[in-house]
Amino acid sequence: MVIETKQTFCRFCHAFCGIEVDIEDGRAIKVRGDAKNPMYQGFTCIKGRQLPEQHYNPDRLLHSQKRTETGSYHDIDHQQAIDEVAEKLQRIISEHGPRAVASFSGTYGFSFPSSGQFLGAFMAGIGSNMTYSGGTIDQPAKPIARAYHGNWGAGPQMFDDADVWMLIGANPTVSMWGGIPQYNPAKRIHQAKQRGLQLVVIDPRRTEAAENADIFLQVKPGEDPTLLAGILRVILTEGLVDGDFVAANVQGLEELREAVEPFDLDYVEERAGVAAALVERAARVFANGKRGSVTSGTGPDFSPHANVTEYLINAINTVCGRWMREGERVPNPPVLRKPKDYLAQAFQENTDWESLEKLRIRDLPITAIGPPTSALAEEILTPGEGQIRALICLGSNPMAAWPDQLRTYEAMQELELLVTLDIKMSATAKLAHYVIAPKLSLEREDTTLPNEALSGVFGFAQGYPAPYAQYGPKLIDPPVGSDVIEEWEFFWGLANRMRIPMRTGWGDVDIDNKPTTSELLESMCEGSRIPLDEVKKYPHGHIFEDEEIRVLPKRPGSPRLDVGHVEMMDEIGVIREEPFFEDGRYREGDDFSHRLVSRRLLESYNSSGRDIPRLMRKYANKGNPAYMNPMDMAELGLVTGDIVEIQSARAVIYGVAESADDVRSGVISMAHAWGDAPTEDARVRELGANTGRLSDTQHDYDPITGIPVMSAIPVNVRKTVEPASAGRD
Numbered sequence: 099m100v101i102e103t104k105q106t107f108c109r110f111c112h113a114f115c116g117i118e119v120d121i122e123d124g125r126a127i128k129v130r131g132d133a134k135n136p137m138y139q140g141f142t143c144i145k146g147r148q149l150p151e152q153h154y155n156p157d158r159l160l161h162s163q164k165r166t167e168t169g170s171y172h173d174i175d176h177q178q179a180i181d182e183v184a185e186k187l188q189r190i191i192s193e194h195g196p197r198a199v200a201s202f203s204g205t206y207g208f209s210f211p212s213s214g215q216f217l218g219a220f221m222a223g224i225g226s227n228m229t230y231s232g233g234t235i236d237q238p239a240k241p242i243a244r245a246y247h248g249n250w251g252a253g254p255q256m257f258d259d260a261d262v263w264m265l266i267g268a269n270p271t272v273s274m275w276g277g278i279p280q281y282n283p284a285k286r287i288h289q290a291k292q293r294g295l296q297l298v299v300i301d302p303r304r305t306e307a308a309e310n311a312d313i314f315l316q317v318k319p320g321e322d323p324t325l326l327a328g329i330l331r332v333i334l335t336e337g338l339v340d341g342d343f344v345a346a347n348v349q350g351l352e353e354l355r356e357a358v359e360p361f362d363l364d365y366v367e368e369r370a371g372v373a374a375a376l377v378e379r380a381a382r383v384f385a386n387g388k389r390g391s392v393t394s395g396t397g398p399d400f401s402p403h404a405n406v407t408e409y410l411i412n413a414i415n416t417v418c419g420r421w422m423r424e425g426e427r428v429p430n431p432p433v434l435r436k437p438k439d440y441l442a443q444a445f446q447e448n449t450d451w452e453s454l455e456k457l458r459i460r461d462l463p464i465t466a467i468g469p470p471t472s473a474l475a476e477e478i479l480t481p482g483e484g485q486i487r488a489l490i491c492l493g494s495n496p497m498a499a500w501p502d503q504l505r506t507y508e509a510m511q512e513l514e515l516l517v518t519l520d521i522k523m524s525a526t527a528k529l530a531h532y533v534i535a536p537k538l539s540l541e542r543e544d545t546t547l548p549n550e551a552l553s554g555v556f557g558f559a560q561g562y563p564a565p566y567a568q569y570g571p572k573l574i575d576p577p578v579g580s581d582v583i584e585e586w587e588f589f590w591g592l593a594n595r596m597r598i599p600m601r602t603g604w605g606d607v608d609i610d611n612k613p614t615t616s617e618l619l620e621s622m623c624e625g626s627r628i629p630l631d632e633v634k635k636y637p638h639g640h641i642f643e644d645e646e647i648r649v650l651p652k653r654p655g656s657p658r659l660d661v662g663h664v665e666m667m668d669e670i671g672v673i674r675e676e677p678f679f680e681d682g683r684y685r686e687g688d689d690f691s692h693r694l695v696s697r698r699l700l701e702s703y704n705s706s707g708r709d710i711p712r713l714m715r716k717y718a719n720k721g722n723p724a725y726m727n728p729m730d731m732a733e734l735g736l737v738t739g740d741i742v743e744i745q746s747a748r749a750v751i752y753g754v755a756e757s758a759d760d761v762r763s764g765v766i767s768m769a770h771a772w773g774d775a776p777t778e779d780a781r782v783r784e785l786g787a788n789t790g791r792l793s794d795t796q797h798d799y800d801p802i803t804g805i806p807v808m809s810a811i812p813v814n815v816r817k818t819v820e821p822a823s824a825g826r827d
């Protein structure tokens with residue numbers, strides 16, 4: 099049999115690595131990195147190399163599923179499923195109004211741009227703004243802090259020509275995230291170190307990224323605001339600021355100086371648990387560098403006072419002048435997006451949260467990132483006008499990923515209609531009325547547009563570091579006899595049945611004549627700087643560096659970046675007054691001995707990957723391990739493999755303890771989105787544990803983003819016997 103080799107890009111995670119796929123008799127048999135891809139240069143990870151296993155996985159849904167009265171599922175033709183869901187939605191809308199219908203778009207709503215666009219168009223069409231997304235339980239502090247601080251039109255300085263970098267609570271070589279371009283990050287870090295880059299890493303765990311650090315600050319979880327205030331104090335008192343940039347573009351410096359003044363290094367050392375001399379060195383190394391940025395991942399944004407943490411990150415970059423300047427060459431102009439101007443100036447955003455529409459729950463505002471997911475379970479459970487009765491999940495898994503799993507569990511069972519579009523019977527699918535089975539990545543054509551569009555979204559350089567794009571053609575057919583569709587077809591089908599007008603970001607959609615995916619990709623890229631047809635000429639992907647695009651001067655009367663916003667300064671004052679204690683006891687009356695922090699594992703992607711045996715080898719019989727410092731383990735009489743009970747103020751989970759000397763004492767480091775419903779707790783060694791259950795959406799949440807404490811969660815831990823029963827409240 100002839101083996102054909104074709105190029106495309108991996109969509110197991112958001113990094114979109116360029117790959118080569120060997121195809122034999124219409125079947126994908128092997129995946130490897132594409133050495134000719136100019137952005138990734140042959141890089142893949144273990145997950146991407148399992149794409150064939152993912153496509154031919156026995157647990158993959160090849161037909162949509164319908165739940166019966168007894169709770170079992172049977173195959174349903176997808177057209178029939180669309181008819182039935184449309185009819186049920188119509189009834190709910192006419193009885194309760196459009197707000198009774200909500201959507202939740204997750205990880206795989208990002209990967210396929212047509213999916214999210216069509217979901218958004220459908221929701222707008224029915225007139226519901228209950229469009230929740232993973233972004234509000236990810237790093238919502240980034241856009242909020244940027245709104246307070248202002249946005250810089252020309253973007254930040256980039257990693258590839260930096261001589262210093264400060265990485266806070268991110269682990270790019272595992273997560274492909276955090277500010278260091280997620281395109282072969284290990285190689286980029288290695289090359290940067292060779293040219294002399296100095297790397298500062300701040301994390302309670304000595305991560306894979308920290309192994310490369312010149313300075314590693316093993317901070318106590320949740321104490322980034324204190325540590326960053328201390329770093330800023332050094333920069334300001336030693337006069338290490340970029341005076342010209344500040345004079346021309348910045349306001350609020352005196353307010354900031356006053357706010358960080360009480361954070362002297364003795365206080366910082368005691369509270370954040372990092373030696374004063376090390377804090378001072380980190381501040382000097384960063385500020386004395388010529389180019390570089392402070393960037394962060396999810397860790398600090400899940401911990402308390404995340405908006406302040408992100409605001410201080412912006413402030414450090416700004417007082418050090420780490421933004422692109424007039425006349426500099428833009429390293430990553432658009433390819434599949436429209437051309438745009440890069441202005442060396444600030445832009446203001448709305449921070450008048452009072453002016454925004456509020457949720458029924460806790461008066462949380464609906465900001466530019468949408469309604470807060472942490473309130474959705476309560477929006478479903480709380481009776482009254484506007485109660486949510488139907489939920490459509492797109493490439494997401496609330497039971498695994500939402501904070502406060504016990505509340506989520508209750509809410510999912512309360513819904514009149516739960517529909518999820520998923521490739522397998524996830525923990526959420528097992529509670530859904532309909533599960534729509536989609537095509538997988540190698541069965542569909544797409545472009546790298548979502549990654550390109552990331553630049554600017556998080557306020558720092560998360561897009562491509564160069565004008566790169568790739569088109570991935572459809573490589574294989576779905577398995578014979580299957581009935582799978584692309585997600586957008588489901589939403590189009592609903593609009594067609596319900597006669598809902600559909601308007602996407604690129605124009606109106608004909609709800610009578612179904613478009614093709616190729617047409618959608620064309621429309622999506624209309625007016626792009628490089629035509630899609632041109633991009634298609636390069637099967638290995640291409641960097642379109644032909645045109646030189648430079649940063650333009652600021653416009654007269656442009657606003658300034660604000661490093662002294664009164665609300666942020668007030669919160670810094672509040673933080674300074676908080677009681678804190680040694681050995682992990684932070685709050686008055688707090689009886690919790692440990693802090694549980696978030697982390698990612700290379701072999702899983704949120705709740706994905708656990709059905710692929712080769713990825714799970716390492717985790718046989720231990721699920722997502724509860725990594726703990728060996729000294730803490732000894733103190734608790736634990737050895738690797740013991741079952742522990744981890745108790746927060748909200749709930750209990752079981753975990754399998756594993757000794758890890760890279761974890762700070764007093765800390766438990768554990769991956770999220772494992773485990774299943776509470777009824778499955780006894781299977782912890784097989785399924786792992788759900789750390790989301792430890793969070794409480796009703797306490798200690800941020801009043802703007804609604805995000806509860808999802809890292810630095812106060813917990814007690816103790817050895818226990820094999821869990822036999824469900825986790826309890």
Ligand SMILES: Nc1nc2c(c(=O)[nH]1)N[C@H]1C(S)=C(S)[C@@H](COP(=O)(O)OP(=O)(O)OC[C@H]3O[C@@H](n4cnc5c(=O)[nH]c(N)nc54)[C@H](O)[C@@H]3O)O[C@H]1N2
Pocket residue numbers: 203204205206232233235236237396492493494495496498499500501519520521522524536537538539585696697703704705706769770771789790808
């Ligand atoms: N405690 C705690 N909670 C967290 C986090 C944490 O660190 N700690 N992290 C948070 C973050 S950053 C995020 S982004 C959210 C993630 O939240 P979610 O997006 O809700 O979680 P995922 O597990 O990624 O869900 C993806 C689902 O899509 C399915 N899927 C896989 N491939 C496809 C496909 O091609 N098409 C479709 N339609 N579906 C597919 C998978 O089977 C899975 O069920 O979780 C958040 N929750």
Ligand SMILES: Nc1nc2c(c(=O)[nH]1)N[C@H]1C(S)=C(S)[C@@H](COP(=O)(O)OP(=O)(O)OC[C@H]3O[C@@H](n4cnc5c(=O)[nH]c(N)nc54)[C@H](O)[C@@H]3O)O[C@H]1N2
Pocket residue numbers: 111236266267268269270272273274275276300301302303305317318319320321322394395396397398401695696697698699700701702703704767809810
């Ligand atoms: N392999 C793999 N890759 C992934 C994912 C995955 O599940 N698996 N998930 C994807 C998703 S949805 C996202 S959003 C990105 C996230 O990308 P990252 O944010 O880089 O994800 P993590 O590896 O969890 O890194 C978070 C780090 O924060 C640290 N941390 C925890 N609490 C604190 C704190 O209070 N302060 C500080 N300073 N650090 C803290 C943790 O120890 C950890 O090292 O990764 C994506 N990539």
Ligand code: SF4
Pocket residue numbers: 108109110111112113114115141142143144145146147274
């Ligand atoms: S990092 Fe791994 S999973 Fe992510 S796109 Fe690359 S190969 Fe795929």
Ligand SMILES: [Mo]
Pocket residue numbers: 232236
């Ligand atoms: Mo995320």
